[in-house]
Amino acid sequence: MPKSQEASIKHAAFASNLGQYWLTPFAIILTLSIVGIPLLLLYLPIGKLFTRRYIDNMSTELTDRKLIVRKGIFTRTENSVPLDKITDMALIQGPLMRVFKLHKLTIETAGQSGAGALLNLTGIIDAADFRSQVLAQKEKLSQLEAAPTPDENNDARVINLLQEISASLKRIEANNKSI
Numbered sequence: 001m002p003k004s005q006e007a008s009i010k011h012a013a014f015a016s017n018l019g020q021y022w023l024t025p026f027a028i029i030l031t032l033s034i035v036g037i038p039l040l041l042l043y044l045p046i047g048k049l050f051t052r053r054y055i056d057n058m059s060t061e062l063t064d065r066k067l068i069v070r071k072g073i074f075t076r077t078e079n080s081v082p083l084d085k086i087t088d089m090a091l092i093q094g095p096l097m098r099v100f101k102l103h104k105l106t107i108e109t110a111g112q113s114g115a116g117a118l119l120n121l122t123g124i125i126d127a128a129d130f131r132s133q134v135l136a137q138k139e140k141l142s143q144l145e146a147a148p149t150p151d152e153n154n155d156a157r158v159i160n161l162l163q164e165i166s167a168s169l170k171r172i173e174a175n176n177k178s179i
Helices: 018-032 036-056 095-100 127-146 152-178
Strands: 010-012 059-063 068-072 077-082 086-092 106-110 118-120
Touching: 010 068, 010 127, 018 036, 018 095, 068 118, 086 127, 106 127
Parallel strands: none
Antiparallel strands: 010 059, 059 068, 068 077, 086 106, 106 118
16 A cells, blocks of 8 residues: 555544653652752743643554654654564553553564664553554554465466356357257
8 A cells, every 4th residue: 555545543642741740750859959949940831831842743643554653842753663563562650650640652663773662652541542453453464464465377277267167158158049
């Protein structure tokens, strides 16, 4: 299927409290240090602005053949991961994530270089369902690709068989006219 005709299956939405989750660890560190308390007054409004813009620029789309992830404020990146290259999708939830009711979805692929996941998607609403849909589409795609495709020898045999049937029908018709 050409790229322009890929069917979109699912667009992932991100949790509204994702920005708070990202800001919390550094805010805790600033609060614990006396010097950091005045910096906290600058950090929170600026941090909220940047995290909101970053989240607004994030999108994740599952198509029938690949997973497309877009993100970034200053430098926009787009990763397109073919579903048949995905080897693992882990669902992670640390202690702070449990407080915010968030999950991180990590995606590893065949042939990726370096340690760790190729993509980390934090804060997808209903991450477990999104993961299930990606894996189901991956399985569906692998079954389609494993299905036998007609080869030229089969096509030639079918054409010969149809020609023989056609010739037989013509003989039968000719015999019926002579009766």
